[in-house]
Amino acid sequence: MTNDVNNEGTALTELEAWYNAGWIRALDLNLARFLQAEQVTDERVLVLAVLLSHQVGRGHVCLPLKELFGSPQLLLNLPPAHSRFADDEHEIVSPLQLLTRLGVTTDADLAGALSACDGVADSPQTDAVTPLVYQHGALYLRRYWHYEARIASALQKRMQVSGPGSLTPDIAAETLQQALDELFPHAADSTTSSATGIERVNWQKLACANTLRSRFSVITGGPGTGKTYTVVRLLAMLQRLAAEPLRIRLAAPTGKAAARLKESISNALHEMQQSTELSEWQQVLQRIESDSSTLHKLLGVQQGTRKFRHHRGNPLSLDVLVVDEASMVDIELMDATLEALPAHAQLILLGDKDQLASVEAGAVLGQLCQGAEQGGYNQQSFDYLQSFSDTPLPDFLRAADGPSYLQHVVMLRVSRRFDGRSGVGHLAYAINAGDSKRAAQLLLGSQAAGASHEQQTANSFSDIAVLQSTGTEAVSQRQLFAQQQPALTEDLRRLCVQGFSGYLQQIKQRPDAQASDGDIDTWARSVLAGYSNFQLLTPVREGEFGVAGLNAQIERWLKAALQTLKKTAAGEAEPLQPPLATEKGNGAAQASEQWYEGRPVMVTENDYSLNLRNGDIGMVLVSPRDGRKRVVFVDSDNTLRWILPSRLREVQTVFAMTVHKSQGSEFTHTVMVLPEQDNPVLCRELVYTGVTRAKKQLTMVVPDWHVFHQSIQRRTLRAGRLHL
Numbered sequence: 001m002t003n004d005v006n007n008e009g010t011a012l013t014e015l016e017a018w019y020n021a022g023w024i025r026a027l028d029l030n031l032a033r034f035l036q037a038e039q040v041t042d043e044r045v046l047v048l049a050v051l052l053s054h055q056v057g058r059g060h061v062c063l064p065l066k067e068l069f070g071s072p073q074l075l076l077n078l079p080p081a082h083s084r085f086a087d088d089e090h091e092i093v094s095p096l097q098l099l100t101r102l103g104v105t106t107d108a109d110l111a112g113a114l115s116a117c118d119g120v121a122d123s124p125q126t127d128a129v130t131p132l133v134y135q136h137g138a139l140y141l142r143r144y145w146h147y148e149a150r151i152a153s154a155l156q157k158r159m160q161v162s163g164p165g166s167l168t169p170d171i172a173a174e175t176l177q178q179a180l181d182e183l184f185p186h187a188a189d190s191t192t193s194s195a196t197g198i199e200r201v202n203w204q205k206l207a208c209a210n211t212l213r214s215r216f217s218v219i220t221g222g223p224g225t226g227k228t229y230t231v232v233r234l235l236a237m238l239q240r241l242a243a244e245p246l247r248i249r250l251a252a253p254t255g256k257a258a259a260r261l262k263e264s265i266s267n268a269l270h271e272m273q274q275s276t277e278l279s280e281w282q283q284v285l286q287r288i289e290s291d292s293s294t295l296h297k298l299l300g301v302q303q304g305t306r307k308f309r310h311h312r313g314n315p316l317s318l319d320v321l322v323v324d325e326a327s328m329v330d331i332e333l334m335d336a337t338l339e340a341l342p343a344h345a346q347l348i349l350l351g352d353k354d355q356l357a358s359v360e361a362g363a364v365l366g367q368l369c370q371g372a373e374q375g376g377y378n379q380q381s382f383d384y385l386q387s388f389s390d391t392p393l394p395d396f397l398r399a400a401d402g403p404s405y406l407q408h409v410v411m412l413r414v415s416r417r418f419d420g421r422s423g424v425g426h427l428a429y430a431i432n433a434g435d436s437k438r439a440a441q442l443l444l445g446s447q448a449a450g451a452s453h454e455q456q457t458a459n460s461f462s463d464i465a466v467l468q469s470t471g472t473e474a475v476s477q478r479q480l481f482a483q484q485q486p487a488l489t490e491d492l493r494r495l496c497v498q499g500f501s502g503y504l505q506q507i508k509q510r511p512d513a514q515a516s517d518g519d520i521d522t523w524a525r526s527v528l529a530g531y532s533n534f535q536l537l538t539p540v541r542e543g544e545f546g547v548a549g550l551n552a553q554i555e556r557w558l559k560a561a562l563q564t565l566k567k568t569a570a571g572e573a574e575p576l577q578p579p580l581a582t583e584k585g586n587g588a589a590q591a592s593e594q595w596y597e598g599r600p601v602m603v604t605e606n607d608y609s610l611n612l613r614n615g616d617i618g619m620v621l622v623s624p625r626d627g628r629k630r631v632v633f634v635d636s637d638n639t640l641r642w643i644l645p646s647r648l649r650e651v652q653t654v655f656a657m658t659v660h661k662s663q664g665s666e667f668t669h670t671v672m673v674l675p676e677q678d679n680p681v682l683c684r685e686l687v688y689t690g691v692t693r694a695k696k697q698l699t700m701v702v703p704d705w706h707v708f709h710q711s712i713q714r715r716t717l718r719a720g721r722l723h724l
């Protein structure tokens with residue numbers, strides 16, 4: 001492990017400059033120091049290790065060397081440097097400049113350096129426990145390489161076509177066909193006469209048929225494309241065709257997503273139970289439970305460790321596992337899930353491949369669905385699916401060399417929620433296609449994007465609206481933007497005051513102290529339901545239009561309305577017990593100010609003692625019973641819990657939340673606020689995820705159209721090399 005470059009010490013100084021410029025985290029820099037202490041002296045490797053750690057912090061699983069050389073800016077997405085020591089004498093060099101200084105000019109040079117380094121394993125067979133692994137042209141931290149390798153191997157086994165021992169052995173094609181015809185009596189996924197060839201295919205039916213081919217399948221689709229509708233029918237079919245009653249478990253990556261899954265599964269089950277066409281299926285339906293849990297709960301979290309109670313040596317006791325919102329499952333959790341799954345079990349992943357990937361590293365669903373729009377079915381899969389389809393499958397879905405993973409994926413293509421009249425649907429489609437111009441036109445109605453100087457623009461879709469500063473050309477001049485800003489802020493103020501007025505009114509309907517527990521719960525539920533009707537989302541934390549800025553601003557805007565609640569509440573002077581963790585108070589009065597009635601809060605860290613999860617939302621209410629303030633949460637089993645504020649550790653006000661936190665939730669009226677300045681985190685997946693949280697109404701807040709266009713055009717394709 002030699003460094004053949006005669007400029008010892010240079011690299012670490014430059015890496016420190018990157019840290020001071022805000023390019024990398026202390027953690028990234030410390031990895032270089034750690035490796036140096038472990039006798040990794042090749043500076044090229046140290047630089048790569050720092051870049052790798054930076055990438056892992058951004059959700060990537062590995063650092064692909066070709067892309068590093070081909071498009072470093074796109075790959076690394078380094079923000080503009082903001083030097084902490086304003087060091088004009090020390091000009092910061094870019095990663096490629098630094099590598100060139102170290103004598104590296106091609107990715108092959110880097111590959112050579114990695115292969116020669118003792119701290120890097122470049123063969124999967126190696127027994128050495130090196131901190132880094134180089135494989136498939138990419139550098140990995142060993143832990144992530146391990147997850148990826150294990151996931152690929154586990155999925156490969158599950159993808160093998162079903163044989164003896166499968167849940168539904170020896171099912172005759174006619175039996176399956178008959179079951180599918182009963183469950184999907186209507187020929188097509190879309191019944192409109194204008195449907196295209198691909199929309200006329202009943203993808204829901206084919207998704208069910210495809211699942212029976214192996215022990216692993218993916219059903220992907222945008223919002224409202226019928227993933228739940230399909231999976232309930234799929235479970236009914238599996239239950240009916242299986243030799244023995246199946247143990248089915250439903251799970252999702254977050255508590256909120258699990259609660260929503262439970263609700264939509266029980267709605268879908270209820271619909272099927274009412275259907276006269278499905279009278280033959282009623283007995284089978286009784287064997288499907290809607291109960292769902294988080295993956296962590298299912299696997300059995302072992303507090304204080306990364307380990308779970310269930311693993312290869314102690315597998316889960318189930319036959320079928322359905323994982324919803326699978327795009328949010330990070331690589332570590334996916335690995336743990338596959339490890340804990342018994343060999344015979346059927347794994348079904350549901351999710352929207354176009355949504356943001358998990359907060360932590362990995363994008364397993366995204367990778368498994370890469371190319372799904374084009375089908376990618378080999379001849380065998382194509383013929384199989386065709387045999388269950390009422391209409392001819394379009395030829396472009398066929399691909400002689402289609403990757404093996406796509407044979408297990410079916411994409412649902414018609415949204416039942418967003419039909420042709422839905423502006424949200426059209427907007428989501430344009431965003432997904434990267435067509436920011438069309439998206440702007442949809443928001444601005446028939447006028448060309450930016451032509452209007454109206455603060456709120458009417459458009460041809462009543463379910464979408466825009467609040468904007470001014471036209472496209474003008475806002476790129478920051479001075480003019482600053483002048484326009486107050487008008488936009490005033491529009492936003494009016495929207496918020498109106499939007500939040502509903503739940504504040506509900507609070508005033510407080511029952512009296514003698515009311516029954518049931519009446520008090522009903523009141524609290526109506527407040528929480530009213531609150532979830534209107535939600536602001538923003539992609540960023542900082543700035544006037546970031547989470548912190550918006551929450552502070554909205555608190556000021558609602559102050560008058562919140563003050564009137566005080567008058568309706570019974571006990572006011574109740575002392576709370578400071579200090580309060582996230583927002584520390586200096587006494588009872590200040591604590592009481594912070595815990596004002598009507599304050600929506602989000603838990604920002606798992607709290608196992610209170611059984612609260614990161615992302616759970618509660619509302620501060622004054623109890624009619626004793627006049628004390630409590631925070632009300634709805635549990636995943638739909639029961640209410642009233643918790644004293646002083647017991648809560650990490651919480652934030654949540655009039656506005658980040659788009660990341662909103663994943664897996666929907667709001668009747670969603671207000672998606674873009675920041676005033678471009679930022680590398682803004683990307684198409686983020687805008688799409690935010691926009692599709694809207695159930696009925698979307699308002700887009702656009703301080704600068706340039707930011708809007710940039711965000712939609714920027715993609716974040718996460719690096720990962722699942723070899724399937």
Ligand SMILES: Nc1ncnc2c1ncn2[C@@H]1O[C@H](COP(=O)(O)OP(=O)(O)OP(=O)(O)O)[C@@H](O)[C@H]1O
Pocket residue numbers: 189204221222223224225226227228229230264271416417
């Ligand atoms: N083939 C169908 N025939 C009739 N109604 C359908 C069909 N498919 C879906 N629906 C209805 O469309 C609505 C949306 O379906 P569903 O909730 O299953 O979609 P989803 O993809 O799970 O949505 P989400 O984005 O919320 O996860 C539901 O009311 C469902 O009953």
